Amino acid sequence: MTALKKCACPLSSPEQNLPRECYHWDKPVFEHAPVSGLTRRLFIAPETCPTRHMSIWIVNLDRRKMESPQNTFDVHEGVEEAIYSMKGRLKVVTPNESCILKPGGFVWISAGMPHASRPLDDRAVFIAIYAPARSGRDRNRLVSARESKRIAREIVKKSALWRGTLQK
Numbered sequence: 001m002t003a004l005k006k007c008a009c010p011l012s013s014p015e016q017n018l019p020r021e022c023y024h025w026d027k028p029v030f031e032h033a034p035v036s037g038l039t040r041r042l043f044i045a046p047e048t049c050p051t052r053h054m055s056i057w058i059v060n061l062d063r064r065k066m067e068s069p070q071n072t073f074d075v076h077e078g079v080e081e082a083i084y085s086m087k088g089r090l091k092v093v094t095p096n097e098s099c100i101l102k103p104g105g106f107v108w109i110s111a112g113m114p115h116a117s118r119p120l121d122d123r124a125v126f127i128a129i130y131a132p133a134r135s136g137r138d139r140n141r142l143v144s145a146r147e148s149k150r151i152a153r154e155i156v157k158k159s160a161l162w163r164g165t166l167q168k
Helices: 145-159
Strands: 005-008 021-024 030-032 038-044 055-062 072-075 080-087 090-093 098-101 106-109 116-119 123-131 141-144
Touching: 055 116, 072 116, 072 145, 080 090, 098 106, 116 123, 141 145
Parallel strands: none
Antiparallel strands: 005 021, 030 038, 038 055, 055 123, 072 141, 080 106, 080 123, 090 098, 090 116
């Protein structure tokens, strides 16, 4: 485990009731490789700093080491996920849609939405941001393609009335 360095945070003040310290580190605090070809490196999470609202992982997918793509989807109950692609092309799949992220591309996945990430190049590296925070001990729930479609219908139905400020 990497020791965290503490530094004085110039943005904090007692009247704002903000933390008095910030944390920085040069290496991941926790590394997890649940299946071949997938490595997740944890940087920000409840294990590394006093966060409750987000966690940040750097994920490395190596297509050469991965088994053939499975017909399963990850589900994070009550946790939103945003993915920022850093290297290689990444296909992000939900039950009814898919998109291809190139380096610099971003996608948001609503809480509970079944999804899968597949590298299109030999290697894809991306940042996964979760809100609220996920611990390194949290495990994804895997569901079948059929179950994922049912879950997606429910989520889409609930969010059908949403209109963001940038939507036309």
